[in-house]
Amino acid sequence: MKNIKTRIGNVEFDSCVSLAPMAGITDLPLRQLIRKFSKTCLLTTEMISSESLMQNIDHTKILAYEKNEYPLAFQLSGHKPWMIAKAAKMLEQRGGANIIDINMGCPVKKVVCGGDGSALMRTPELACDIVKAVKDAVDLPVSVKFRLGYTVQEQNFMEYAKKMEEAGADFMTIHCRTRSQMYSGKADWASICDVKKEIKVPVFANGDVVSPQSAKECMEISNTDGVAVGRGVLGQPDLIYRIEHYFKTGEIIKEPDTVQKIEWLKEHINEEITLRGEKVALQFVRKFYPYYIRGVRDAAQYRAALVTEESYEKIMKLLSELQEKETERYAS
Ligand SMILES: Cc1cc2nc3c(=O)[nH]c(=O)nc-3n(C[C@H](O)[C@H](O)[C@H](O)COP(=O)(O)O)c2cc1C
Structure with a gap:
């Protein structure tokens, strides 16, 4: 029996697995399907643009949540510290968000051209200012999700992780690919195996976790505190539960037919x-x-x-x- 508890700031939960944010995918219906099985994993909304939250448009669908989602992280994108902070405050006041996550990993051209997503890995001081501004604005824990670096030559994840922790980040998820890889190639779990030697807050590894066995392998190789599962949940909303069960008991629950x-x-x-x-x-x-x-x-x-x-x-x-x-x- 393995203890799989995680503590992010004052948010404590009985799991070391999270649902990775996916735009157009991790909406309320999918999260509810996942919650039917895993009662305690960390759920994350899809990315919500802080800029769009400032505009007078209908956000009811993207912001929809249910009480049973605790712990639920709302993910914000943007590059203006004051704007992300204002959006975070709005989410805190609205209720439902237990953690504010900041997107520092999105590789999409339109997003990085505006300085958002993984572009922030090239502007670490700005990324620190964002974390500090959000920490100042809300009482919720603040987390960041980033990649190994912008390109293979610019793999600055270690320095970046240290800066994020110094700025006040309570948790981080590292997608073990560079921005230039987008979603191709295999996620390099081993590359981040020394991160936990430097970082005290919980770190989850992300990329290519598709089964209980790969989750275990990913955690062992990356030496992290947990795993974030993205595309693996597609068609198998019970996957996170099966991973947690394997971690706790060593038993493999058969994949459903x-x-x-x-x-x-x-x-x-x-x-x-x-x-x-x-x-x-x-x-x-x-x-x-x-x-x-x-x-x-x-x-x-x-x-x-x-x-x-x-x-x-x-x-x-x-x-x-x-x-x-x-x-x-x-x-x-
Ligand atoms: C369709 C799609 C949408 C995504 N949207 C987001 C997003 O909104 N925010 C984010 O941080 N990452 C986003 N990602 C990246 C995932 O969170 C994750 O880092 C990536 O898919 C690798 O993990 P996986 O191999 O478990 O899928 C997205 C990925 C996909 C495939």
């Missing part, structure tokens, strides 16, 4: 409809189909049918038919 995964897809669709309304939700969920139906017989055919279908009833019918076929396939 395709019939179960399709059931989760149905739930996910229904929750998205509740949040966004049927028309928008049915477009929005298209990106999730390949993950939930991976491994079924005739997957490509079903995927093509699902992504072009606009009727809720027909989508549900197709999914039920697929479940029946998969059940028969397992029986034969």
